[in-house]
Every structure is written in C-alpha cells, then in structure tokens.
Amino acid sequence: MRPFDYFEPATLPEAVSLLERFDGRASILAGGTDLLVEIKERIRLPDHVINIKKVPGLDYLSYDPVDGLKIGSLATLHEVETSPVVIEKYAGLYQAARELGSIQVRNRATVAGNICRASPSADTLPPLIADNATIHTFGPDGERSIPMEKFFTGPGKTVLLDGEILTRINVPSPPPNTGKVYLKLGRRAAMELATVGVAVTLTLDGNECRSVRIVLGAVAPTPMRATDAEDILIGKAISENAIEEASQAAKDQCRPISDVRGSADYRREMVRVLTGRALRMSIEAANEGNSPFDISTDQTVD
Amino acid sequence: MTTSIILETPSPTLGLIPENGLSVVHTSPPRVDGLEKVTGSALYAADYSFPGMLYGKILRSKHAHARIVHIDKSKALALEGVKAVITHADAPKELHAGSPAPRVGQMVADQYVLAEKARYFGDGIAAVAAVSEEILEEALHLIEVEYEPLPAVFDMVEAMKPDAPSIHGTERNLVGPPFIIERGDVEEGFAQAETIFEGHYETGRPVPCYMEPNACVCRWDRGGKLTIWSSTQCAFMVRGILSQVLGIPAHDVRVIVEHMGGGFGAKQDLYQHEFVCAILARETRRPVKMEYSRKESFLGGRSRHPIKITLKQGLGKDGLLTAREVRLVSNTGGYASHGLGITAVGCLDIASLYRCEKNLKIEGISVYTNNPIAGAYRGFGAVQAFFALETQIDEMAVASGVDPLDFRLKNIVGDGDLSPSEHHILGDGLAVCLRRGAEEMGWYERKKMGRNNSSPLKRGWGVGTEMHSSGAYPDIEEQSNAIIRMNEDGTVNLIIGMADLGTGTRTMAAQIAAEVLGISLGEIRVIDGDTDVTPFDIGAYASRTTYVGGGAVLKAANHLKKQLLELASERLECPLEDLSLIEGRVFAKNAPNEGIAVRDLVSGEGGRPPRTLIGQGNNEPTVAYSFGAHFAEVEVDTEIGQIKVLQVIAVHEIGRAINPVAVAGQIEGGIQQGIGHALTEDFIIDKKTGRPLNPSFVDYKMPLALDMPKIKTIILEEFPDPSGPFGAKGIGEDPIIPIGPAIGNAVYEATGVRMRELPITPEKFLKAFAET
Amino acid sequence: MKHMVSTIINGERRELAIKPYRSLLDVLRNEAELTGSKKGCDVGDCGACTVILDGKPINSCLVLGVEVDGSEITTIEGLADHTAPGAPLHPLQESILQHGGAQCGFCTPGILMAAKALLDETPRPTDEEARFAIAGNLCRCTGYTKIVESILSISGSEGAL
C-alpha cells in the first residue's frame, strides 16, 4: 500500500477538523472494505487516513416505533443482518445485508461505508431508499439531514461536503400490511456484486396498493426510483396485468451500461423480470403481514 | 469413509495385489503432510524470508502489442531503497520455451526473459528490486516506458488472415505445422452415412486459479550457486531452463519446492518472475522474494486454450458412426507455451471415445494472438475436444430418436478399440461407468419433468463421458525415479522427484512403500521437491504421479525388499523363496514364530557399523487409460438464464484407488472446476485493446461452497492396468472433462436449447432460448 | 512513522512497531512471523487470510495493522495450543485431516478459522449453515464436499448431509 499518515480522532469535531486541515487529501476509514481495496489498487491515494472507529457513540442499531430504525455510522452489516428488528420490519435491508460479500466482509463493513462509497451496485442502497431513509451528517457547519434518495449524484459521488461525516441513517417504521423485498442478481450465491438489484417496499390497503417504492440498483449511475412503475400501481387494485405493466415501465425507465457483468440489454430485461418477481413477493409478504424470509434457525435442507 | 463415496472392487484382481490382500494401499490414512497444513506450519514459497532480503516486482505492458522504444529507469533508481531495475537490455538474450519437457519436440522456444516487444497486455517488460514492498510499488510507477503500439489481433481466425499483424514472424501466425490424423477415407465414410451432422463448438478461457499466487525466493551463494524456492510442479524443469538461460551448470541451480498451493498444470511453465528474481538477486547480491498479486496471476499466468471445433460425423442406418471430420483451432495467446501439445492431444482425443476408426480426418491448428498466454491446464486439450464430441453425440441420439445413453453404449469405445494414443484399449471401462451411473440415478426411470410445466424453472439430466491417459505418452516418453534408503533403525527415507502440488503425492508414495515393506506409514519420511537431493523427475502433471511415479516407488521398494530378504536369507540360513516380510519382520516358512526384525538386519552389530540399504526404482511405462461418466441434474431459470447444478453422480474406473479419499477429493475438486468452466468462469479479454476485464476473484467467478451441488462419487476398479502400481491408473485430470458436456446435455433435456459454446452464460442461454 | 501496537495474538501479548499502511495480514506474516495466514488475493475475495479478531472472523488483508491495538487475535497457529508438545489438535483440525478436507492446504488456515467462528456461535450447524459460513473462502482443490463434511462431522450434525 502507498504510505499514508494515520489518525484516530476521539470525537466527531476532531475528525471534522482533521478532514478540514487535510483538505481533500484525507480519507475516512470505517470498515475499510472499500477504502483499503481502493488504496491497494491505487484507485485512491490519500495522504492521510482517518479511522473514525474510536469515536464513541456511533456504533449502534436501535429501533422504536415512532422514530423507526436508527443505524449509527459504525454499525456493521453483520449487526444489521443479525438484528431481529431488521429481520422483522426491514426485510429488504436484511436480504441486502445478508447477501453482501462474505461473513468476513460483513464483520467489518458498515452500512454508512456502503452508502458513502456510493457504488451504483451497492446493495443496501435500494432497500434503504425504498424504505424512505434519511441520512444525518455532521460537518464544519454542523448537522444536516438529507433524504437518502437525494444523497447520490453519480458513481462514487454524493452530496457530502468536504469535512462532512455521515453519522446516522434513519429508516421510518413501516405501516401495517407492508411487504419488503430486495432481489439481487448475481451469478453466485455469495461474494457477488449485483448485476441488477431491485428493492420494493409496498403497502396494501385491502387489495389496493396504498403506496409503493421501487428502487433499482446497478442500472444507472446511482440507485434510481422506478417512478413510472410506481405510478402504475399506486392507488390501484393489484392485478397481474398491473404488475406486468409496472415491470415493463421499470425496464423502460432504467439506464444501464454494458460491462463485464452484463450487457445493457440483459440488465434492462432483468429489471423487468426481477421487478415482477419482487412485486409479487412483496404483495404476498404484505398480505401475510410478515417477513418473506424464513428466519428459524433449525430450517432443514433438502 | 463418508457416505458420498462408493468404492467397488470386484475380484479377481489379476494378481496385481498380494495374495493376503492390501493393508496400507487401498486405505485412506490422513495425509502424511496433513499436520503441517492444518496447523499453519506448512511453508509455501512466499513464506520464506532471509536476512537482507529484497522484494521484486515486474512492470507489465499496458499494450497488447507494442515495441518497447525506450525505458527510462533513472527516476526509479533514484528512489531511496531501490536496489536494481532491469529491462530487456539487462537480461540474457536467450530464447526459451517456458516449459522444456525433455525429449519432446512440441515446445517452441519463443520467449525472452524480458522482451523488446510486448505480445500481450501484461507481458513483463522490466523489473525492480527494493527494500520494501511500498518502495517497490512507488518505483514501478516511476519507470517511464515509451511504447510504439503495434496493430494487435485477438481473434484466432482473424490472426490467420494474410494481412494480420505478425506476432512472432511465423506464417499466418501459426505456432507450428498443423497436426493431422487421417485414417481410411472420410468422404467414403460420409457417403455411407444415412445422416450427417455438422456443428461448431467453442470453449472459453478458464483460468486454473490455484489459490497460491506464483511466488519464489532466490538466493545466490558466493560460489555462484543459485537456490530458488519456488511454487512449481516441475522442479527439474525449472532447474534445466534456468541453467540454460542463466548460462550456469545444472548443479549450480537448486530448486526447492516444499509445499505448493495448487498448480493444475499451469505451474509446469516457468513464469517470468522465476528468471527475473534470479537475475535481480544476482545483480544485488541479496536474496530476493517475488510474489505475484492475484491480478498478476491472471495477467501473467496461464489460461486454458480457447478452442473452436468444427465437427462433422456420419451416422449409418444401423446407428453406428461412419465417419468423423474435425477441424480444431486453438488460441495460444502471445506465446506458444503448450499450444502445440494441447492441439495434438485434442486431435488424438477426438479421434477416439466413440468408435470411428475407419474413416477419420482430423486437423488441428495452434495460433498466436495478442491475448494472455494459454498454457497447460488440467484436462489439456481433452476438455475442449470432448465437449464438442459429447455434445454432438447427444444431438445425434436425440435426432435419431435413440436414448442418449443407449446411443452411447452402442458407439462407445471398449476393449480392443483404438485409444487416443493408438494403443488398444484395455477393458470396457466406459460402458461400465455409463451403466453404473445410470443405475445409480435411475436413468431409464427418471421423470422428464422439465420442459412442459408452466414454471420458468426447468429441470433435466444429462450425461458426459471421458477417457484419459495416465501420463503424457506419446507426447512424452514417460519416466520416473525413486530411491528408498533404509536407516539403521529400520525406518525409511523415500526420495522422490515429484512435487506434491496438493494432490497427495507424498501420501500415495508412502502408502505404496509401506505396503511393500510391511512397515507403517509412521516409519516412512518422504523427501521430495529438492533438485539437489532427489532423482530426476519431469514433474507432477498429466495424471502421471501415481501411475508413473507410484510405479517407480513400487520398484524401489521391491528392490529394497529384495536386499532385505537376501540379508535375512543369510542370517536365517533359509532360501529366499521361503521368506516373507510381514509387519517389519522377516519370517521363514518353516519357523513362523521366530523371524528377525528388519531393524536387526540393518542396525549393525558387534562393533560393525550399520549397513545402508538403498532401493532404486526407475519406471518407464507407456500408457493406461482411466474412464469416467458424469450424470448431472440442472435447473434452468428460463427468465434470467441462470443454470444451477442440483446434483452430480460421478463414476470413474481407475484400476485401483491407492487412497480412495484422495481419489474422491480429486473428483469432487475437478467437478467444481468443471462446473465453473461450464457456467460461470471465463477470463474475458477486451476485443479492442486486449486488456483483461476480470482479473480478480470478484469478476472471475469460481463456484463457492454455496454454489456446489451434492456429489456422489463412485470409484470402480474393474480394469486394473498391469503397468500401474497395484493396477492403479490416473485420476487427476479425468473429472474435469465430462462434467461440462453433462451440464450442456442436461440443459438441453430441461429446455430444448442446445448450447454449443462454453461457458453457458445467462445471456447466451436466453438468446438461444428465444430462438427456439 | 511507525505506531506502537499492543495486541494479544494467540494468547500472547505482542508489542509491535507497525507502519500504518501495512495490512494486518502483512503484519502477521512479517512483523509477527506467523506465516500460516495466507495471501491469496489481498483484497478480501478469497478468505485465505481469515483470522479471528475479537471473536469475529475477518479478512486480515482488509484491516490495518495499526487498528488492532488493544485487540485479541487468533490465527491458525493458535487454533490449537500446540506450543506444548503432544497437545491435542483442535477438533476441526483433526476432522479435516481425517476427512481429507485439506489438499494443497493453502486455503486451509482460512477455512479452519471461518469454521471455528461458525462453531463458536452455532455448535450444530446444518449443511447450508456450514456452506454459508465458508462462502467467503475459496478452495480450488476439494470442491468443498470434504470440507463441509469435516465441519458437520465434529459438530455431530453429519445427519444433515
């Protein structure tokens, strides 16, 4: 690795002042699963690395019915995937966390790091946006809160200003009869970067779709809402026709590129297939009022 | 043994095993070097360090085809801690073949240590030695290279056109003359056919992905002798070619291979770092360590050869093949490496497997392109050839309305037919494997549930077969050597030239010696992987270590045993033929209760120092064939194009399993690689620039534990070969071969889509599915 | 500048002077002279460098050496206490030997550490759980069958096969 200086600030203001002092030549280190790879591959060459893991009060995952889920910036993916409340109420996020990298990676990687890296294929982004999450930051000018949907501006780019640190992610509590799903398309069962990711958070009112947010990953420079598809469904009775129409609309709206993981055409078509599947699964989950994922530990394998 | 392995040994055993049975061979003791491996104390090349050691690294070309006009190393040399920078101007101007299999004409000397012209993206063009890895990294970025980019060609068909850029100055970029087999009159054969089938088949560019990246440490002594700790399958080849290129005698090069993290054929070649490291160490007079990054192991490594095959066969009214015509073109990349050998083996293999001895015409061509080097990789030519043949055989069966299994049984080669090496085949191994697998899975009773249900998920079964030579004959006149030394306490040092690349060579060798000498495994220490100490061996590859190397051990052990019995005969005053050696004691027939311990025979006595008994074995067999059939069940998601292998039944006839668990380990591991090749693994090279697009384990997708199906392994010992130790034949390469076509044929059964190109990616599948 | 780091590796306190840009893997292999953890990719994709850091399996190539100040680390060398002569192996080591789950052995240290972490939390895993736990560990020799058998057999869940 290219040499750098290393700091362990003890408070947020200290971290912010270091960032200001080094003016763009410093990188924040959380879990390091993105940053260290980028340094090793010389994609990023910081002169200073600021490890924020010694800052107290950032490592938490909490829930209450009013404020919803709060994910501190040092909470790891492992903490998320093993949290009973996440499994129960944030099934899309749970599925995204569980399929991210490997256990070794998830023991280090943070949700905040996944967000700040702002990779178009990042797994936790679509479900968090589908769940209407808000991002809280602390910086030279104090605190800000930003709807997560507005957070990303391009691959690797966010609205974070110089010296700003993500401190918390807030995810509202789901209303009753809500179903959530995240489907990740990859060639293997683990250790995959999504070729396409589709998150759906959908709330039913009887047979009517009261609200739905569909978020697509890896098919645009940032995660994107499939708003045309949402419009087709909201306020209407659920039907197979509507699902198919919405899936087609999601396909038409996405803007993928071709790369080694898949061609643009394939990705578009997969958006259609996966949106349909995710919608059907989330409707089923909303109807049953529970998580679509079997969380019992003594599940048997065929 | 666990439930996933079934071992079936029929009697009689043709006198190839002792009358009173086997006690060490044919059992599965833990590996003799296992303790080292499970405790982390096993040393691999990169684990060695020496005082004053430097680190070395190669600067790699950023163009696929370019003349190196000028390299300015001044800035790098000026960096504190940099001890040497070398370019082609500093390296010996000696062409070498990368893998000098002795006595073989198949290798082409077309590589320099560092070239003046880069022939693929990643070709090494300079190298640095520095005191730390961080300084090394900086130094590499300070070397300024002026390239003159040349037109490049990546497609093998394009490369043969007259106006294609010339890579090595050969005609039409051919590596050598075409390999041709002609038997009978192929036109006549097609005239006899009722139906003619013709198809184009293509295989991708999988990479062996041994877990241990290439690494070596070089150290010169003041007397001019080089010691190199390297991760190589062929220590003696490393010695031979280093001595050639460096211009020093063989005894001044010592190659040590202690533990090796896999090779799968690719580490037969000498890689650039092995030369460069020796040169840097000589220049700086300090030990130098070089480790490839994973990316370098992709870029500067060896892949399988992508091969295009046009296969045409005639089928007679009687359901028998009448003719076969094949054209095989192989893409060897920037350097020849094993290009010619692989083409030859592919041609020889596709001449056999299904009986068509009378009317056959096969032509194989090996072509240079500006892609990374393709080299030796488990299944050398056979993987590609049998994918084509096994797929087309399935097509012929379906088209003629015959069950694919019955079609195979009718046409498959058997006892007395011609093998790829043009020997007569011993035993109906293929038919036996096919029948046994069909019985295990219930082939004829299976429900064909796939195609017509309404779900997008379709299931189907498919079968593929293979036969493979043990050893590289006729490519190489085979030979292995072993020495067994008995110590004064009756323990034994078994000295063999083969490296253990992870397959269990040491354990196999120790088991054979223990069996013959009637001693326990604990009384044997295997010494291997040191060219100063062991007898010559060409290396661990070609499914040869048990068959050829194990045979040498058997001979050496018998030689030692003979000496022991002769000694005992004097002591016990009993004729040789009346003596037997059991559990470390020699007994006379007439006095079964007395006997003498081996230890007492060799320990010396009455002031007389002990004697050293040395057994020596030289083994030069020709060839034997192992046989296999794989049955695979797949589930195809026809909306997203993904294929999942649900289960595999693998049947292999290998004569004798010296260590059944190790054999099963080869089979299961071969299946993992084969599934990868069939579905997810492909090293993708940008068609415009020649830049590799996925040189990492994220985007080069090997199956992980969650992706692997259940495997049932059935090992048959129906046809032990008299030329193998206790009848044993090879297994190393076999299991990677039939799984590919088995999967392709299963996809056909499930969906009606015939895939003729590997890997079967979701996109390729969906395109084909939409067309049917 | 080097940083002084105090850590407990395999039960032994170690004070190490570490450059901040050295990965924990490099520190273990060089400064701590424990070469059992392997470098198969150096970017978290293969799992050969897996060690247990404060109770959790991690890729030591993706942690900085300076980050482990005050932490406790177990590497393959500390899986069983074989500093004492004749001390028994960890059951996982014994099992993988018996089942032939180690071939070339290069992935073995990482696999054993990932498996130990699994069994520490889930003493009787199912086949699926065992595979899930080692999904970040590449093996190119075994096809994983014998590795999974090794894990299941010592936990007494072989029936799950």
Ligand SMILES: Cc1cc2nc3c(=O)[nH]c(=O)nc-3n(C[C@H](O)[C@H](O)[C@H](O)COP(=O)(O)OP(=O)(O)OC[C@H]3O[C@@H](n4cnc5c(N)ncnc54)[C@H](O)[C@@H]3O)c2cc1C
């Ligand atoms: C083997 C492997 C597999 C992976 N698989 C996946 C996968 O399947 N899906 C996926 O989405 N990702 C995957 N990743 C990427 C990575 O693990 C995730 O993006 C992870 O969540 C990053 O978190 P981290 O804490 O490690 O981030 P770090 O590497 O520490 O930081 C990432 C970036 O965010 C910045 N940053 C971190 N925290 C803050 C903060 N609080 N405020 C401001 N900036 C901050 C850092 O400066 C850096 O630029 C994988 C990585 C590896 C190595």
